[in-house]
Amino acid sequence: MFTIRLKKGKEKAVMQLHPWVFSGAIASIKGKPANGDIVTVTDTQGEFLAYGMFNGQSRVAVRLLEWMPEATIDENWWRNRIKQAIAGRSALLNDGDTDTYRLIFSEADYLPGLIADKYADFISVQILTSGIERVRPVVLDELQQLLKPAGIFDRSDASSRSHEGLEVSYGTLSGVEPPEFVTVKENGIAYGVNIADGQKSGFYCDQRDNRMLVAAHAKGKRVLDCFCYSGGFTLNALRNGAASVTSVDSSALAIETLRKNIALNNLDHLPHDDFQSDVNKQLRKFREDEDKFDLIVLDPPKYAPSRSSLDKASRAYKDLNRQAMKLLNHGGLLATFSCSGAVDIGTFKQILAWAALDAGKEVQFIQQFSQPGDHPVRASFPEGEYLKGLLCRVS
Structure with missing residues:
Protein backbone atom coordinates (compact mmCIF):
# COMPACT_ATOMS: atom_id res chain seq x y z
CA MET A 1 0.00 0.00 0.00
CA PHE A 2 1.29 3.46 -0.91
CA THR A 3 1.28 5.98 1.95
CA ILE A 4 0.64 9.72 1.90
CA ARG A 5 1.91 11.52 4.99
CA LEU A 6 0.32 14.93 5.62
CA LYS A 7 1.99 18.07 6.88
CA LYS A 8 1.45 19.03 10.49
CA GLY A 9 -1.94 20.67 10.96
CA LYS A 10 -3.32 19.43 7.64
CA GLU A 11 -5.05 16.40 9.13
CA LYS A 12 -7.97 18.38 10.56
CA ALA A 13 -10.11 18.40 7.39
CA VAL A 14 -9.52 14.66 6.89
CA MET A 15 -10.57 13.93 10.47
CA GLN A 16 -13.72 15.97 9.84
CA LEU A 17 -14.46 13.62 6.91
CA HIS A 18 -13.88 16.12 4.12
CA PRO A 19 -13.13 14.01 1.02
CA TRP A 20 -10.34 16.12 -0.54
CA VAL A 21 -6.62 16.27 0.19
CA PHE A 22 -4.87 19.02 -1.75
CA SER A 23 -1.37 18.54 -3.08
CA GLY A 24 -0.03 21.33 -0.86
CA ALA A 25 -1.05 19.40 2.28
CA ILE A 26 1.26 16.46 1.50
CA ALA A 27 4.57 16.15 3.37
CA SER A 28 5.80 12.92 1.77
CA ILE A 29 4.77 9.99 -0.40
CA LYS A 30 5.96 6.44 0.31
CA GLY A 31 6.27 4.55 -2.96
CA LYS A 32 5.37 5.76 -6.42
CA PRO A 33 1.61 5.54 -6.81
CA ALA A 34 0.18 5.95 -10.30
CA ASN A 35 -2.89 8.03 -11.02
CA GLY A 36 -5.92 6.16 -9.71
CA ASP A 37 -4.04 4.00 -7.20
CA ILE A 38 -5.50 3.51 -3.72
CA VAL A 39 -3.32 5.09 -1.02
CA THR A 40 -3.27 5.26 2.77
CA VAL A 41 -3.32 8.76 4.24
CA THR A 42 -1.64 9.32 7.63
CA ASP A 43 -0.94 12.26 9.91
CA THR A 44 2.56 13.57 10.46
CA GLN A 45 3.15 10.88 13.12
CA GLY A 46 2.19 8.09 10.71
CA GLU A 47 -1.20 7.38 12.34
CA PHE A 48 -3.91 6.15 9.95
CA LEU A 49 -6.48 8.72 8.78
CA ALA A 50 -8.17 7.38 5.63
CA TYR A 51 -7.90 5.57 2.31
CA GLY A 52 -8.28 7.42 -0.97
CA MET A 53 -7.63 7.60 -4.72
CA PHE A 54 -4.36 9.29 -5.71
CA ASN A 55 -3.71 11.58 -8.64
CA GLY A 56 -0.29 13.18 -8.95
CA GLN A 57 -1.21 15.85 -11.47
CA SER A 58 -4.45 17.08 -9.93
CA ARG A 59 -4.69 19.92 -7.41
CA VAL A 60 -6.87 17.51 -5.42
CA ALA A 61 -4.15 14.91 -4.97
CA VAL A 62 -6.23 12.42 -2.98
CA ARG A 63 -10.00 11.89 -3.06
CA LEU A 64 -10.88 10.07 0.13
CA LEU A 65 -13.12 7.02 0.17
CA GLU A 66 -12.97 5.31 3.54
CA TRP A 67 -12.08 6.28 7.13
CA MET A 68 -12.20 2.79 8.68
CA PRO A 69 -8.72 1.20 8.82
CA GLU A 70 -10.14 -2.36 8.63
CA ALA A 71 -11.92 -1.63 5.33
CA THR A 72 -10.66 -3.07 2.04
CA ILE A 73 -11.18 -1.04 -1.12
CA ASP A 74 -11.87 -3.95 -3.45
CA GLU A 75 -14.51 -4.80 -6.05
CA ASN A 76 -17.12 -5.59 -3.39
CA TRP A 77 -16.51 -2.21 -1.73
CA TRP A 78 -17.27 -0.39 -5.01
CA ARG A 79 -20.34 -2.52 -5.70
CA ASN A 80 -21.70 -1.89 -2.20
CA ARG A 81 -21.23 1.87 -2.54
CA ILE A 82 -23.17 1.83 -5.82
CA LYS A 83 -25.93 -0.28 -4.26
CA GLN A 84 -26.21 2.20 -1.37
CA ALA A 85 -26.51 5.15 -3.74
CA ILE A 86 -29.24 3.46 -5.80
CA ALA A 87 -31.10 2.40 -2.66
CA GLY A 88 -31.17 6.03 -1.59
CA ARG A 89 -33.32 6.75 -4.66
CA SER A 90 -35.87 4.02 -3.92
CA ALA A 91 -38.76 6.50 -3.71
CA LEU A 92 -37.97 7.79 -7.19
CA LEU A 93 -37.45 4.29 -8.56
CA ASN A 94 -41.07 3.57 -7.62
CA ASP A 95 -42.52 6.89 -8.78
CA GLY A 96 -44.77 6.27 -11.77
CA ASP A 97 -44.81 9.98 -12.69
CA THR A 98 -41.01 10.38 -12.87
CA ASP A 99 -38.43 8.19 -14.58
CA THR A 100 -35.52 10.63 -14.88
CA TYR A 101 -33.26 11.54 -11.95
CA ARG A 102 -29.70 11.35 -10.63
CA LEU A 103 -28.64 7.90 -9.48
CA ILE A 104 -25.12 8.73 -8.24
CA PHE A 105 -23.85 12.18 -7.26
CA SER A 106 -20.07 11.92 -6.94
CA GLU A 107 -18.66 12.90 -3.51
CA ALA A 108 -22.17 13.27 -2.07
CA ASP A 109 -22.63 9.51 -2.59
CA TYR A 110 -19.07 8.67 -1.45
CA LEU A 111 -18.01 7.95 -5.07
CA PRO A 112 -15.79 10.91 -6.04
CA GLY A 113 -15.90 11.61 -9.76
CA LEU A 114 -18.84 9.36 -10.67
CA ILE A 115 -22.14 10.82 -11.87
CA ALA A 116 -24.94 8.67 -13.22
CA ASP A 117 -28.33 9.89 -14.43
CA LYS A 118 -31.34 7.78 -15.38
CA TYR A 119 -33.37 8.68 -18.47
CA ALA A 120 -36.27 6.22 -18.73
CA ASP A 121 -34.59 3.00 -19.89
CA PHE A 122 -31.15 4.57 -20.40
CA ILE A 123 -28.35 5.63 -18.07
CA SER A 124 -25.90 8.43 -18.80
CA VAL A 125 -22.59 8.33 -16.90
CA GLN A 126 -19.78 10.79 -16.36
CA ILE A 127 -16.45 9.44 -15.09
CA LEU A 128 -14.32 12.39 -13.99
CA THR A 129 -11.50 10.94 -11.87
CA SER A 130 -8.68 8.51 -12.59
CA GLY A 131 -9.69 6.32 -9.65
CA ILE A 132 -13.21 5.78 -11.00
CA GLU A 133 -11.75 5.25 -14.48
CA ARG A 134 -9.80 2.31 -13.02
CA VAL A 135 -13.02 0.60 -11.88
CA ARG A 136 -15.14 1.54 -14.90
CA PRO A 137 -15.95 -2.13 -15.76
CA VAL A 138 -17.18 -2.74 -12.21
CA VAL A 139 -19.32 0.41 -12.24
CA LEU A 140 -20.94 -0.48 -15.55
CA ASP A 141 -21.56 -4.08 -14.57
CA GLU A 142 -23.16 -3.11 -11.25
CA LEU A 143 -25.43 -0.52 -12.90
CA GLN A 144 -26.41 -3.11 -15.48
CA GLN A 145 -27.21 -5.72 -12.84
CA LEU A 146 -29.17 -3.37 -10.58
CA LEU A 147 -31.23 -1.47 -13.15
CA LYS A 148 -31.05 -3.51 -16.37
CA PRO A 149 -31.08 -0.43 -18.64
CA ALA A 150 -31.56 -0.67 -22.38
CA GLY A 151 -28.22 1.08 -22.74
CA ILE A 152 -25.52 3.00 -20.87
CA PHE A 153 -24.09 6.09 -22.57
CA ASP A 154 -20.78 7.75 -21.69
CA ARG A 155 -20.77 11.57 -21.38
CA SER A 156 -17.28 11.79 -19.86
CA ASP A 157 -16.50 14.76 -22.08
CA ALA A 158 -15.99 17.36 -19.34
CA SER A 159 -12.82 19.44 -19.49
CA SER A 160 -12.11 18.50 -15.86
CA ARG A 161 -10.95 15.05 -17.04
CA SER A 162 -7.78 16.68 -18.38
CA HIS A 163 -6.86 17.72 -14.81
CA GLU A 164 -6.77 14.02 -13.96
CA GLY A 165 -4.69 13.07 -17.00
CA LEU A 166 -7.70 11.55 -18.75
CA GLU A 167 -8.83 11.95 -22.33
CA VAL A 168 -12.41 12.64 -23.36
CA SER A 169 -14.58 9.52 -23.39
CA TYR A 170 -17.90 9.50 -25.22
CA GLY A 171 -20.32 7.00 -26.72
CA THR A 172 -22.41 3.92 -26.02
CA LEU A 173 -20.79 1.69 -23.40
CA SER A 174 -23.29 -1.15 -23.23
CA GLY A 175 -26.66 -2.14 -24.62
CA VAL A 176 -28.27 -0.30 -27.50
CA GLU A 177 -27.43 3.19 -28.69
CA PRO A 178 -30.01 5.71 -27.47
CA PRO A 179 -32.29 7.28 -30.09
CA GLU A 180 -31.88 10.96 -30.93
CA PHE A 181 -34.56 11.77 -28.35
CA VAL A 182 -35.33 9.55 -25.37
CA THR A 183 -38.80 10.27 -23.97
CA VAL A 184 -38.75 10.64 -20.19
CA LYS A 185 -41.31 11.67 -17.57
CA GLU A 186 -40.84 14.20 -14.81
CA ASN A 187 -43.80 14.88 -12.51
CA GLY A 188 -46.10 13.59 -15.22
CA ILE A 189 -44.71 15.83 -17.98
CA ALA A 190 -42.97 14.21 -20.96
CA TYR A 191 -39.63 15.45 -22.33
CA GLY A 192 -37.54 14.41 -25.27
CA VAL A 193 -33.97 14.22 -23.97
CA ASN A 194 -30.97 14.29 -26.29
CA ILE A 195 -28.55 12.17 -24.25
CA ALA A 196 -25.76 12.27 -26.80
CA ASP A 197 -25.70 15.95 -27.75
CA GLY A 198 -27.61 17.76 -25.02
CA GLN A 199 -25.98 19.94 -22.39
CA LYS A 200 -24.16 18.12 -19.58
CA SER A 201 -25.56 14.59 -19.33
CA GLY A 202 -28.72 15.50 -21.23
CA PHE A 203 -31.26 17.09 -18.88
CA TYR A 204 -31.31 19.25 -15.75
CA CYS A 205 -33.11 16.94 -13.34
CA ASP A 206 -31.84 19.04 -10.42
CA GLN A 207 -34.69 21.51 -11.03
CA ARG A 208 -37.43 18.86 -10.79
CA ASP A 209 -38.97 20.09 -7.52
CA ASN A 210 -38.44 23.77 -8.30
CA ARG A 211 -40.32 23.55 -11.60
CA MET A 212 -43.43 22.47 -9.72
CA LEU A 213 -42.96 25.05 -6.96
CA VAL A 214 -42.59 27.94 -9.42
CA ALA A 215 -45.49 26.71 -11.59
CA ALA A 216 -47.78 26.91 -8.56
CA HIS A 217 -47.55 30.72 -8.96
CA ALA A 218 -48.09 30.77 -12.75
CA LYS A 219 -51.87 30.51 -13.05
CA GLY A 220 -53.32 33.46 -14.96
CA LYS A 221 -49.92 35.15 -15.24
CA ARG A 222 -47.82 36.31 -18.17
CA VAL A 223 -44.63 34.26 -17.73
CA LEU A 224 -41.11 34.75 -19.13
CA ASP A 225 -38.78 31.71 -18.98
CA CYS A 226 -35.15 32.71 -19.58
CA PHE A 227 -32.43 30.15 -20.36
CA CYS A 228 -35.36 27.81 -20.98
CA TYR A 229 -33.27 24.93 -22.42
CA SER A 230 -35.75 22.12 -23.18
CA GLY A 231 -38.65 23.86 -21.46
CA GLY A 232 -38.95 22.57 -17.91
CA PHE A 233 -40.30 25.77 -16.38
CA THR A 234 -42.23 26.61 -19.56
CA LEU A 235 -44.10 23.31 -19.69
CA ASN A 236 -44.98 23.38 -16.01
CA ALA A 237 -46.27 26.95 -16.29
CA LEU A 238 -48.39 26.13 -19.34
CA ARG A 239 -49.85 23.05 -17.66
CA ASN A 240 -50.64 25.09 -14.56
CA GLY A 241 -52.75 27.67 -16.41
CA ALA A 242 -50.39 30.52 -17.24
CA ALA A 243 -52.08 33.22 -19.34
CA SER A 244 -49.08 33.05 -21.71
CA VAL A 245 -45.45 31.91 -21.65
CA THR A 246 -42.49 33.39 -23.52
CA SER A 247 -39.31 31.29 -23.66
CA VAL A 248 -35.78 32.49 -24.44
CA ASP A 249 -32.57 30.54 -25.07
CA SER A 250 -29.51 31.19 -27.22
CA SER A 251 -29.34 27.55 -28.39
CA ALA A 252 -31.14 26.54 -31.57
CA LEU A 253 -31.19 22.92 -30.35
CA ALA A 254 -32.81 24.03 -27.08
CA ILE A 255 -35.57 25.94 -28.87
CA GLU A 256 -36.16 23.03 -31.26
CA THR A 257 -36.38 20.61 -28.33
CA LEU A 258 -38.68 22.97 -26.42
CA ARG A 259 -41.13 23.09 -29.34
CA LYS A 260 -41.11 19.30 -29.63
CA ASN A 261 -41.76 18.97 -25.91
CA ILE A 262 -44.72 21.37 -26.04
CA ALA A 263 -46.24 19.29 -28.84
CA LEU A 264 -45.37 16.04 -27.04
CA ASN A 265 -47.54 17.15 -24.11
CA ASN A 266 -50.39 18.44 -26.32
CA LEU A 267 -49.85 21.97 -25.04
CA ASP A 268 -49.30 23.58 -28.45
CA HIS A 269 -52.80 25.11 -28.43
CA LEU A 270 -51.85 27.29 -25.45
CA PRO A 271 -50.43 30.84 -25.81
CA HIS A 272 -46.67 30.50 -26.14
CA ASP A 273 -43.87 32.12 -28.10
CA ASP A 274 -40.12 31.66 -28.09
CA PHE A 275 -36.95 33.51 -29.05
CA GLN A 276 -33.58 32.07 -29.99
CA SER A 277 -31.54 34.93 -28.63
CA ASP A 278 -28.92 35.96 -26.08
CA VAL A 279 -30.96 36.44 -22.91
CA ASN A 280 -29.39 39.75 -21.89
CA LYS A 281 -29.97 41.22 -25.34
CA GLN A 282 -33.53 39.93 -25.42
CA LEU A 283 -34.30 41.42 -22.00
CA ARG A 284 -33.14 44.80 -23.27
CA LYS A 285 -35.32 44.35 -26.38
CA PHE A 286 -38.37 43.56 -24.23
CA ARG A 287 -37.73 46.74 -22.29
CA GLU A 288 -37.42 48.80 -25.47
CA ASP A 289 -40.74 47.33 -26.62
CA GLU A 290 -42.26 48.15 -23.20
CA ASP A 291 -43.18 44.49 -22.60
CA LYS A 292 -44.14 43.56 -19.05
CA PHE A 293 -44.47 40.20 -17.28
CA ASP A 294 -46.01 38.89 -14.07
CA LEU A 295 -43.55 36.06 -13.43
CA ILE A 296 -39.97 35.80 -14.73
CA VAL A 297 -37.73 32.73 -14.37
CA LEU A 298 -33.94 33.17 -14.58
CA ASP A 299 -32.01 29.89 -14.66
CA PRO A 300 -28.62 30.86 -16.15
CA PRO A 301 -25.56 28.65 -16.64
CA LYS A 302 -22.76 28.56 -14.08
CA TYR A 303 -21.29 32.08 -13.96
CA ALA A 304 -18.76 31.30 -11.19
CA PRO A 305 -16.98 27.97 -11.80
CA SER A 306 -14.52 28.86 -9.00
CA ARG A 307 -14.10 31.40 -6.22
CA SER A 308 -11.57 33.30 -8.34
CA SER A 309 -14.38 34.21 -10.76
CA LEU A 310 -16.82 35.27 -8.03
CA ASP A 311 -16.49 39.04 -8.52
CA LYS A 312 -17.07 38.85 -12.26
CA ALA A 313 -19.96 36.43 -11.77
CA SER A 314 -21.56 38.66 -9.12
CA ARG A 315 -21.63 41.54 -11.59
CA ALA A 316 -23.17 39.29 -14.25
CA TYR A 317 -25.86 38.00 -11.84
CA LYS A 318 -26.62 41.54 -10.68
CA ASP A 319 -27.04 42.92 -14.19
CA LEU A 320 -29.19 39.98 -15.31
CA ASN A 321 -31.53 40.26 -12.32
CA ARG A 322 -31.65 44.06 -12.54
CA GLN A 323 -32.88 43.83 -16.12
CA ALA A 324 -35.51 41.24 -15.18
CA MET A 325 -36.80 43.30 -12.27
CA LYS A 326 -37.44 46.24 -14.58
CA LEU A 327 -39.66 44.04 -16.79
CA LEU A 328 -41.97 42.95 -13.99
CA ASN A 329 -45.34 44.47 -13.31
CA HIS A 330 -45.71 45.98 -9.83
CA GLY A 331 -45.86 43.10 -7.34
CA GLY A 332 -44.59 40.63 -9.96
CA LEU A 333 -42.57 37.53 -9.11
CA LEU A 334 -38.97 36.74 -9.98
CA ALA A 335 -37.82 33.12 -9.63
CA THR A 336 -34.06 33.41 -9.91
CA PHE A 337 -31.40 30.72 -9.62
CA SER A 338 -27.66 30.21 -9.40
CA CYS A 339 -25.96 26.86 -10.00
CA SER A 340 -22.53 28.27 -9.07
CA GLY A 341 -21.18 26.50 -6.00
CA ALA A 342 -18.96 29.50 -5.26
CA VAL A 343 -22.07 31.66 -4.76
CA ASP A 344 -23.68 30.80 -1.43
CA ILE A 345 -27.25 31.78 -0.59
CA GLY A 346 -26.15 34.76 1.52
CA THR A 347 -24.05 36.14 -1.32
CA PHE A 348 -26.90 35.53 -3.76
CA LYS A 349 -29.32 37.49 -1.59
CA GLN A 350 -26.84 40.37 -1.39
CA ILE A 351 -26.47 40.37 -5.19
CA LEU A 352 -30.24 40.58 -5.56
CA ALA A 353 -30.39 43.42 -3.04
CA TRP A 354 -27.85 45.34 -5.15
CA ALA A 355 -29.80 44.55 -8.32
CA ALA A 356 -33.01 45.84 -6.73
CA LEU A 357 -31.29 49.04 -5.62
CA ASP A 358 -29.95 49.68 -9.14
CA ALA A 359 -33.37 48.91 -10.63
CA GLY A 360 -35.14 51.24 -8.22
CA LYS A 361 -37.23 48.33 -6.88
CA GLU A 362 -38.17 46.88 -3.53
CA VAL A 363 -37.73 43.11 -3.18
CA GLN A 364 -39.16 40.60 -0.71
CA PHE A 365 -37.78 37.05 -0.54
CA ILE A 366 -40.84 34.84 -0.21
CA GLN A 367 -39.51 31.35 -0.96
CA GLN A 368 -36.11 29.65 -1.13
CA PHE A 369 -35.20 26.86 -3.56
CA SER A 370 -32.50 24.19 -3.47
CA GLN A 371 -31.51 20.94 -5.14
CA PRO A 372 -33.71 17.84 -4.75
CA GLY A 373 -33.07 14.69 -2.74
CA ASP A 374 -31.33 12.84 -5.57
CA HIS A 375 -28.66 15.57 -5.36
CA PRO A 376 -27.89 15.17 -1.63
CA VAL A 377 -25.48 17.44 0.24
CA ARG A 378 -22.99 15.58 2.39
CA ALA A 379 -22.53 17.24 5.79
CA SER A 380 -18.73 17.01 5.51
CA PHE A 381 -18.74 18.28 1.90
CA PRO A 382 -20.70 21.55 1.72
CA VAL A 394 -40.75 42.89 -6.80
CA SER A 395 -42.48 46.23 -6.33
Missing part, protein backbone atom coordinates in the same frame (compact mmCIF):
# COMPACT_ATOMS: atom_id res chain seq x y z
CA GLU A 383 -19.21 22.17 -1.72
CA GLY A 384 -21.84 19.75 -3.03
CA GLU A 385 -24.56 22.33 -2.35
CA TYR A 386 -24.45 24.23 -5.61
CA LEU A 387 -28.06 24.99 -6.64
CA LYS A 388 -29.92 27.75 -4.89
CA GLY A 389 -32.79 29.98 -5.84
CA LEU A 390 -35.18 32.58 -4.53
CA LEU A 391 -38.73 33.58 -5.31
CA CYS A 392 -38.88 37.35 -5.01
CA ARG A 393 -41.82 39.73 -4.97
